[in-house]
Amino acid sequence: MSLSEEARPQQAKTPARRRLDALRTPRRFSADDLFETSSTIFAAMIILIIVVTSVLLIRGSIPVLQSFKTGFFTGTNWISVAGSESYGVLPYVLGTLVTSAIAVAVGVPLSLGIAIFLAEMAPWSLRNALSRVIELLAAVPSIIYGFWGLFVFRFWVRDYLEAPISSYVGAFPVFQGTPFGLDILTAGLILAIMIIPTVSSISKDVMMAVPSSQREAAYSIGATRWEVVRTGVLGYARSGIFGAIILGLGRAVGETMAVTMVIGNASGPAALPTSLFKQGATMASVIANEFSEAEPGSLHLSALIGIGLTLFLSAIVINVFAQLMVWKVLKVRAGSVE
Amino acid sequence: MTLSLQVEELKPANSEAPSIRGTLEKFKIQTEKLNAWFGNNHVLKDLSINIKEDEVTAIIGPSGCGKSTFIRCLNRMHELVPGARSSGAVLLDNANVYARGIDPVTVRRKVGMVFQKPNPFPTMSVYDNVAAGLKLNGIRDHQKLDRAVKRSLELAFLWDEVKTELDKSGASLSGGQQQRLCIARALAVEPEVILMDEPCSALDPVATAKIEELISSLKAQYTVVIVTHNMQQAARVSDNTAFLYLGQLIEYGETTQLFENPTEELTERYLTGKFG
Numbered sequence: 001m002s003l004s005e006e007a008r009p010q011q012a013k014t015p016a017r018r019r020l021d022a023l024r025t026p027r028r029f030s031a032d033d034l035f036e037t038s039s040t041i042f043a044a045m046i047i048l049i050i051v052v053t054s055v056l057l058i059r060g061s062i063p064v065l066q067s068f069k070t071g072f073f074t075g076t077n078w079i080s081v082a083g084s085e086s087y088g089v090l091p092y093v094l095g096t097l098v099t100s101a102i103a104v105a106v107g108v109p110l111s112l113g114i115a116i117f118l119a120e121m122a123p124w125s126l127r128n129a130l131s132r133v134i135e136l137l138a139a140v141p142s143i144i145y146g147f148w149g150l151f152v153f154r155f156w157v158r159d160y161l162e163a164p165i166s167s168y169v170g171a172f173p174v175f176q177g178t179p180f181g182l183d184i185l186t187a188g189l190i191l192a193i194m195i196i197p198t199v200s201s202i203s204k205d206v207m208m209a210v211p212s213s214q215r216e217a218a219y220s221i222g223a224t225r226w227e228v229v230r231t232g233v234l235g236y237a238r239s240g241i242f243g244a245i246i247l248g249l250g251r252a253v254g255e256t257m258a259v260t261m262v263i264g265n266a267s268g269p270a271a272l273p274t275s276l277f278k279q280g281a282t283m284a285s286v287i288a289n290e291f292s293e294a295e296p297g298s299l300h301l302s303a304l305i306g307i308g309l310t311l312f313l314s315a316i317v318i319n320v321f322a323q324l325m326v327w328k329v330l331k332v333r334a335g336s337v338e
Numbered sequence: 339m340t341l342s343l344q345v346e347e348l349k350p351a352n353s354e355a356p357s358i359r360g361t362l363e364k365f366k367i368q369t370e371k372l373n374a375w376f377g378n379n380h381v382l383k384d385l386s387i388n389i390k391e392d393e394v395t396a397i398i399g400p401s402g403c404g405k406s407t408f409i410r411c412l413n414r415m416h417e418l419v420p421g422a423r424s425s426g427a428v429l430l431d432n433a434n435v436y437a438r439g440i441d442p443v444t445v446r447r448k449v450g451m452v453f454q455k456p457n458p459f460p461t462m463s464v465y466d467n468v469a470a471g472l473k474l475n476g477i478r479d480h481q482k483l484d485r486a487v488k489r490s491l492e493l494a495f496l497w498d499e500v501k502t503e504l505d506k507s508g509a510s511l512s513g514g515q516q517q518r519l520c521i522a523r524a525l526a527v528e529p530e531v532i533l534m535d536e537p538c539s540a541l542d543p544v545a546t547a548k549i550e551e552l553i554s555s556l557k558a559q560y561t562v563v564i565v566t567h568n569m570q571q572a573a574r575v576s577d578n579t580a581f582l583y584l585g586q587l588i589e590y591g592e593t594t595q596l597f598e599n600p601t602e603e604l605t606e607r608y609l610t611g612k613f614g
Contacts, residue, residue: 124420211457213453213455213457214457214459215418216415216418216451216453216457217453217457217458217459217520217523218459218470219415219418219446220413220415220446220450220451220452220453220524221446221447221450221470221471221474221523221524221526221527222443222444222446222447222471222474222475222527223443223471223474224443224474227474231459231470231474232459235459235460235461235462236459236460236461238461
């Protein structure tokens with residue numbers, strides 16, 4: 001018996017007390033503890049990876065930031081000739097934003113259409129087959145999309161999209177320039193195609209998780225099929241759909257290879273996306289193009305790492321902004337309904 | 339009432355359908371040889387029944403007897419389930435809702451429904467939940483919507499509880515309030531018939547009492563058909579009761595008569611708890 005027991009001999013050992021003692025057996029290191037510790041370690045690795053990435057990016061870009069201060073973020077020049085070096089990432093930031101915006105504007109409606117068809121309209125067998133195909137599309141390497149974009153898609157864009165637009169509304173500033181096919185519009189459209197698998201398959205899963213009671217609720221007040229989707233399904237699923245869009249946006253912002261192959265790779269002020277028919281560049285495409293040319297320890301390399309840092313920051317800002325937008329849209333917070 | 343008693347000996351128009359009193363009373367819904375299937379499972383067999391206007395009709399019976407399927411046939415919700423089909427006729431004001439060229443959407447606007455579990459739209463406010471059906475009908479006028487929302491919530495005994503929080507989420511209400519919100523949502527599109535599929539089975543006794551009180555008040559303006567597994571509830575709220583067993587209509591009559599003096603042995607045994 002334990003010490004405390006001897007110290008209080010006057011206390012009789014009732015059965016209830018004995019049962020209480022049995023519960024107080026000293027804790028040994030159990031399987032539960034092992035599980036808790038290991039999952040904590042795995043979770044901590046996420047933070048570790050982010051911290052290491054930011055430290056390396058910041059350390060690598062110190063030389064270029066010291067040389068150009070905030071001018072690195074606001075400047076438009078990109079000259080890597082020794083002696084007259086000048087680096088500014090603004091054109092590339094804008095290039096990334098514009099191509100991603102095109103990707104979302106074109107890709108999201110298409111993806112939602114696909115998701116609605118698969119989740120709400122398609123018969124069971126077709127839904128399964130098509131879902132597989134879409135997941136397969138998500139697994140196609142981006143260089144394949146790039147190849148296809150370079151050798152096939154860009155001619156379609158040039159002949160069937162850009163040429164007609166140019167001849168009818170070419171006077172508008174955003175459509176100025178000669179249709180060429182290797183430009184910001186093509187890059188945005190390739191990105192749109194590339195985000196479709198992600199956005200549509202996640203949206204489809206989210207919609208299929210909507211309880212059928214929601215559809216019945218809409219049917220019972222006289223909704224047509226489309227109205228059932230609109231009132232019963234999209235409303236309930238909207239936070240999940242926003243999540244899918246943000247994931248798609250993330251892919252568009254960071255996508256490198258395919259964009260590099262079709263965007264035309266302009267440099268410096270020429271890369272400012274003033275027209276959709278201009279050759280441009282994104283942050284990721286510049287890094288991919290120039291990384292092999294930059295001398296180790298050079299200011300050029302530091303500038304490229306600086307682009308990496310900017311890309312990292314932009315991704316964070318875009319995510320936070322998107323999250324805020326989701327909260328704003330979801331003003332009425334969802335409660336629990338089965 | 340007296341008039342109907344005088345014509346008691348008159349045969350109902352559809353002589354096969356069990357009917358309580360004469361034909362002078364108006365039947366809101368009449369089913370003729372209604373059959374329903376889920377795949378190969380024949381769940382409703384030749385159901386013919388006349389449901390009276392502005393009264394509450396309860397459908398009782400053991401689990402799986404086809405109660406829910408029956409009322410889901412009345413507003414063509416049954417056919418939405420994959421593999422489900424039906425045959426026979428459902429006459430709403432003497433017009434077959436299954437006739438060729440009838441749009442189920444218009445049927446459902448006339449025949450509203452309340453479900454077993456409260457299912458408000460969780461991302462919509464209380465106001466928008468009630469207004470949802472009207473907005474589907476293309477009503478955008480704010481004053482009109484305001485009036486309809488207030489009227490429906492009042493009819494559903496919910497107005498006083500939510501009038502200061504109309505912009506809160508429909509899902510933030512309690513279970514009983516959610517169910518009354520769903521009733522208000524159904525009432526807002528001004529249906530003629532309200533179908534209720536075990537509307538209290540997910541609710542506590544207090545909330546149940548409120549809904550029952552509400553059902554009794556609704557029959558002034560609406561024909562109500564309620565499915566319930568709770569016999570006491572059927573006895574409390576309904577004017578007429580139908581007893582279904584294995585997809586067949588066993589007995590149908592005035593609630594007091596059916597409960598106190600059932601003519602079928604099966605009904606008697608069910609009511610006394612011998613099975614079910």
